[in-house]
Amino acid sequence: MANIGILGSGGFGLALAIHCVDNGHNVCVWSKFRDEVDTIKRTGQLASKLAGVNIPKEINVTTDKNTLKNCEVVLVGIPSSFVRDVCMEVKDCISKDTIIVSLAKGFEEGSYKRMSEVVGECFPKNKIVVLTGPSHAEEVARKIPTTVVCASDDxxxxxxxxxxxxxxxxxxxxxxxxxxxxxxxxxxxxxxxxAGVCDGLELGDNTKAALMTRGISEISRLGIAMGAKVETFAGLSGIGDLIVTCTSMHSRNRRAGILIGKGTSPADAVRQIGTVEGYICTKNAYEISQKLGVEMPITEQLYNVLYKGSPASGTISNLMTRPVSKEKHESAYLSYINKK
Ligand SMILES: NC(=O)c1ccc[n+]([C@@H]2O[C@H](COP(=O)([O-])OP(=O)(O)OC[C@H]3O[C@@H](n4cnc5c(N)ncnc54)[C@H](O)[C@@H]3O)[C@@H](O)[C@H]2O)c1
Known part of the structure; x- marks a missing residue:
């Protein structure tokens, strides 16, 4: 049995808290927001984030950051835009021996740092682990079989x-x-x-399959240019997470895309759905790809829709009428950049 702390009483933080209690651990969930903590204590649920899921009483949900003091492991379940602020807020309560597990998906705006880099800067003496993969909170909380990866330099x-x-x-x-x-x-x-935009435009399964396949291709290209191994993109954190998020109504990114495809403005779609990390990630990834000289046609089209007012209806035709080319495996790209 270990003492496990979780930062953020949102969907994923609570789902993993339930899971950790089931595994026999002592669990505390820290939130900056008194209303979230009060709702959980009063109703035994947080319906806005995990509808219909009971939060076990053994989980200590609190706004008191001192409860994080004796944790062997602390999981960071905060949307990527707020990870640095939250980590800085609680850092004095966390021992240098605590393993910090980053759950957030995205890059820091402006610096383009990965979340484990951001977390590592906030906790320079701690060991940092990344936990990621196809794991909707709604399903983890309901104990539906799920597989993920954890990665660390240690x-x-x-x-x-x-x-x-x-x-x-x-x-x-x-x-x-x-x-x-x-x-x-x-x-x-x-x-x-x-993929949501495709669904909102009522395009077919062929289009969705094309988007996902060419999608993993450009994800791999940027990843390789950033120092990743090509084979990782064939695994749970690559194609696995891509499949779950492009096909599920649990995905807030996909749901925002559906609204945009149906004619809602991007800003309104994000307002309606809440946490849509793909929105900022599109801008970050577009800017990184420009800096590194990596071709990302889908990201570029989406960037134009989200940030430049291009109509969603034109994107597919823009992609389909690009100059025709050979289908290449990304390992060919890897050998190309290795030779450069
Ligand atoms: N929800 C999922 O299914 C899922 C699955 C895998 C990974 N993740 C990742 O985990 C992270 C958290 O996701 P989530 O769905 O739990 O997010 P969420 O939108 O439910 O928010 C999580 C919690 O973060 C805290 N928070 C939000 N804004 C804050 C702020 N400005 N300052 C301080 N605290 C703040 C709140 O306690 C909030 O409940 C994301 O980066 C997400 O990509 C989520």
Whole structure:
């Protein structure tokens, strides 16, 4: 049994809190927001984030950051835009021996840092682990069989997290490619938004399959240019997370895309849905790709829709009428950049 702390009483934080209690751990969930904590204490649920899911009484949900003091592991379940602020807020209460597990998907705006880099800067003496993969909170909370990966520059910490958090319905694979795992988990939100746009435009399964396949291709290209291993994108944090998010109504990115495809403005769609990390990630990824000289046609089209007012209806035709070319495996791209 371990003491496990979770930052953020949102969908994923609570789902993993339920899972950790089932695994026999002492769990505290810290939130900055008194209303979230009060709602959970009063109703035993947080219906706005995890409708119909009961939060076990053994979970200590609190706004008191001192409860994080004796945790062996702290999971960061905060949307990527707020990870740095939250980590800085609680850092004085967390021991240097605590393993910090980053759950957030995305890059820091402006610096383009991966979330484990941001977390690592906030906790420079701690070991940092990334946990990612196809894992909708709504399903993890209902104990639906789920597989994820954990990755770390410190193999022992990844193994410890694997041991503490694995169960018969939550299977964790260790992966040593931190960059690839984080890039896959972040960029799939862009393709999910685009897949939603496709659905909103009432296009067919052929189009969706094309988008997902060409999507993983451009995710891999950017990932390789950022230092990832090509094979990671064929795994749970790559194609696995892409499949779950492009096909499920649990995905807020896909739901925002559907609204945009049906004619809602991007800003209104994001306002209606709430946390839509693919929105900012599209801008970040577009800017990174421009800096690194990596071709990302889907990301570029979505960027134009989200930030430049281009009509969603024109995007597919723009993609379909690009100069025809050969289908190349991304390993060919890898050997190309290795030679450069
Ligand atoms: N929801 C999922 O299914 C899922 C699955 C895998 C990974 N993730 C990742 O986990 C992270 C959290 O996702 P989520 O769905 O739980 O998000 P969420 O929108 O439910 O928010 C999580 C919590 O973060 C806290 N928070 C939000 N804004 C804050 C702010 N400005 N300052 C301080 N605290 C703030 C709140 O307690 C909030 O409930 C995201 O990066 C997401 O990509 C989510």
């Amino acid at each position: 193999g022992n910490s990844a193994l410890k997290v694997q041991k503490l958090l694995s169960s018969g319905n939550f299977r964790i694979y260790v992966n040593d490619d931190v960059i690839g795992c984080e890039v896959g988990g972040s960029l799939k939100n862009i393709i999910a938004l685009a």
